[in-house]
Amino acid sequence: MSIPTPHNAAQKGDIARRVLMPGDPLRAKYIAETYLEDPVCFNTVRNMLGYTGTYHGQEISVMGAGMGMPSMGIYSYELFHFYDVDEIIRIGSAGALQDHVNVRDVVLAIGACTDSSYAHQYCLPGTFAPTADYGLLDKAVKKAHELKIPVHVGNVLSSDLFYNEDPAAAPAWRSMGVLCTEMECAALYMNAARAGKKALAILTISDHIFKKEALSAQERQTSFSQMMEIALGI
Ligand SMILES: O=P(O)(O)O[C@H]1O[C@H](CO)[C@@H](O)[C@H]1O
Ligand SMILES: O=c1cc[nH]c(=O)[nH]1
Secondary structure (H helix, E strand, O other): OOOOOOOOOOOOOOOOOEEEEOOOHHHHHHHHHHHOEEEEEEEOHHHOOEEEEEEOOEEEEEEOOOOOHHHHHHHHHHHHHHOOOOEEEEEEEEEEOOOOOOOOOEEEEEEEEEOOOHHHHHOOOOOOOOEOOHHHHHHHHHHHHHOOOOEEEEEEEEOOOOOOOOOOHHHHHHHOOOOEEEOOHHHHHHHHHHHOOEEEEEEEEEEEOOOOEEOOHHHHHHHHHHHHHHHHHO
């Protein structure tokens, strides 16, 4: 595939080697305008906004990934394969599945279970365990400790379903110690593995599946800042 792609108007060199990816493109805009110096917008196709700027002198990009594994699958595939991106850090929200994981908490995803068929394309003679890049994960853990931000480090669920009508699904994942549920991490980790690149997901708990708690808009912003401090500090 040549660039620009059907989904990304960037030219070669417009995108940094490291990209932060929130699901929401407006959050990408907010991050670029709030945290980066001299941000330049490189994509508006489908309003999936992407920006490149600098943070403490280092070039970094931030781009929306959309919701769900197909969307993350497209954008991260193109970044890894056509734009020479080396590292993608997903920054997103998630619903807690464990009692000790609370709203506002930050989760670093070692691995991503999934109910999606995304891995079928690889025709593997078994199941694949999508995992974070250990170097990025280690740096994120150390940065969180340095910033005194408590984090949970463990397995997450990347589900195709935000509204799941099977009442047994969440308790089943909970019984396996899975910390929280979101919708993109497994696709990102699989694309990174296939491309020989690096990925990590940093998640903020926005709601609790079992306690039926949810953050207010203001609280989301505060917790989101902690996640950003870790992601940008790596
Ligand atoms: O906050 P983001 O990154 O969008 O992540 C979570 O929020 C969306 C669902 O509301 C899904 O994309 C899920 O993964
Ligand atoms: O995918 C998600 C994100 C936040 N909360 C959920 O319950 N699911």
